[in-house]
Amino acid sequence: MAEIQLQSISKRFGDVEVIPGIDLTMPDGQVTVLLGPSGCGKSTLLRMIAGLETPSGGEVLVGGRVVNDVPPAERGCALVFQNYALYPHKTVRQNLAFPLRMAKATAAEQERSVDEIAHKLELTPLLERYPRQLSGGQRQRVAMGRAMIRKPEVFLYDEPLSNLDLELRVKLRLEIARMQRTLKATAVYVTHDQTEAMTLADQIVVLRKGRIEQVGSPLTLYRSPANLFVAGFIGTPRMNFFQIDAAQPDANGTLLRLGDARVQIPHRVPGQPATLGFRAEQARLGEPAPGEVRLELQGCETLAVEQLGDRAYCYLRSSLGELVLMTPDAAADLSGTLRLAIAPASLHFFDANGVAVGTEERLLAA
Numbered sequence: 001m002a003e004i005q006l007q008s009i010s011k012r013f014g015d016v017e018v019i020p021g022i023d024l025t026m027p028d029g030q031v032t033v034l035l036g037p038s039g040c041g042k043s044t045l046l047r048m049i050a051g052l053e054t055p056s057g058g059e060v061l062v063g064g065r066v067v068n069d070v071p072p073a074e075r076g077c078a079l080v081f082q083n084y085a086l087y088p089h090k091t092v093r094q095n096l097a098f099p100l101r102m103a104k105a106t107a108a109e110q111e112r113s114v115d116e117i118a119h120k121l122e123l124t125p126l127l128e129r130y131p132r133q134l135s136g137g138q139r140q141r142v143a144m145g146r147a148m149i150r151k152p153e154v155f156l157y158d159e160p161l162s163n164l165d166l167e168l169r170v171k172l173r174l175e176i177a178r179m180q181r182t183l184k185a186t187a188v189y190v191t192h193d194q195t196e197a198m199t200l201a202d203q204i205v206v207l208r209k210g211r212i213e214q215v216g217s218p219l220t221l222y223r224s225p226a227n228l229f230v231a232g233f234i235g236t237p238r239m240n241f242f243q244i245d246a247a248q249p250d251a252n253g254t255l256l257r258l259g260d261a262r263v264q265i266p267h268r269v270p271g272q273p274a275t276l277g278f279r280a281e282q283a284r285l286g287e288p289a290p291g292e293v294r295l296e297l298q299g300c301e302t303l304a305v306e307q308l309g310d311r312a313y314c315y316l317r318s319s320l321g322e323l324v325l326m327t328p329d330a331a332a333d334l335s336g337t338l339r340l341a342i343a344p345a346s347l348h349f350f351d352a353n354g355v356a357v358g359t360e361e362r363l364l365a366a
């Protein structure tokens, strides 16, 4: 068991409070992704788990044991960082064997483990090479192998793929996902890339300025973002947002006024909704089917089209502001008056503080 718990963990550097206080459980055998913009405190949190940074307050528990005073090497955590510092004068084999040598494993044990890991990560033909003779992706795999070789209970990753080109990033992302599935080790993975977070995580923790904005599975965050920040951060392209000028409950549900547009919602929208959000992939061009919401946009003008083959994203300016729509084909130059049909469950509402309203109703309707 290697569940990780943070209890009222805080961190300040001098006078600067970077993490005011966080409570978080990272379940055993699952991948928890810490996701957030640059400077929000992701690495600092990870480094406190690893023991490379001392918390200013609170406790770190690994497997139910408080480890605040346990040195990094004794926490059972393996670290994989973005600059995979391999020993330049050691071969791949020697790099992989190094942690075992430090742990005083016998030569036979070292050889057996190195061969096993090298096979798993397809490094066998490269064992006698030096790091400078490897590509970036190969070096990254050696670094991962070195982290894995002592079969740690916990893997800590800090943006391990950010130095790689796109193709390799996608390949190694899958590799890590596959590895995590077989190892079933507890992992904490830091990234600012939401696609990486969505594809790897069992649980995503969205951070902003050292605070937790939301914790949940990738689909929960996608379907029910707790606030505007999460709604805007999760999902590509970014969710469309429109300002709501007035929301009036009526016999048919709720009537929204957005600038000159009137939008009839078939259910009661609770609270004081100030922003309407919907995703490009959840709005359809055309007349609404029964039960769907109709939104009419005037004065539309195409700003850019992103062609992806099976679909295109059309970025538009409209009388209500800018938005992006998904269209099935290349004939995506949209202009003039556009009618959109959207399922009520795909509409998101946020109050003036950016907090989601009506999430439960939406989930029930979905």
Ligand SMILES: Nc1ncnc2c1ncn2[C@@H]1O[C@H](COP(=O)(O)OP(=O)(O)OP(=O)(O)O)[C@@H](O)[C@H]1O
Binding pocket: 013, 018, 036, 037, 038, 039, 040, 041, 042, 043, 044, 045, 192
């Ligand atoms: N040793 C330090 N001394 C002072 N401030 C620090 C120190 N380390 C980090 N910080 C500050 O703490 C904040 C959080 O840093 P951290 O490295 O955890 O961010 P991050 O979320 O990992 O960002 P990135 O995505 O850019 O890596 C930043 O404002 C950073 O400047």
Ligand SMILES: [Mg+2]
Binding pocket: 042, 043, 044, 158
């Ligand atoms: Mg960082």
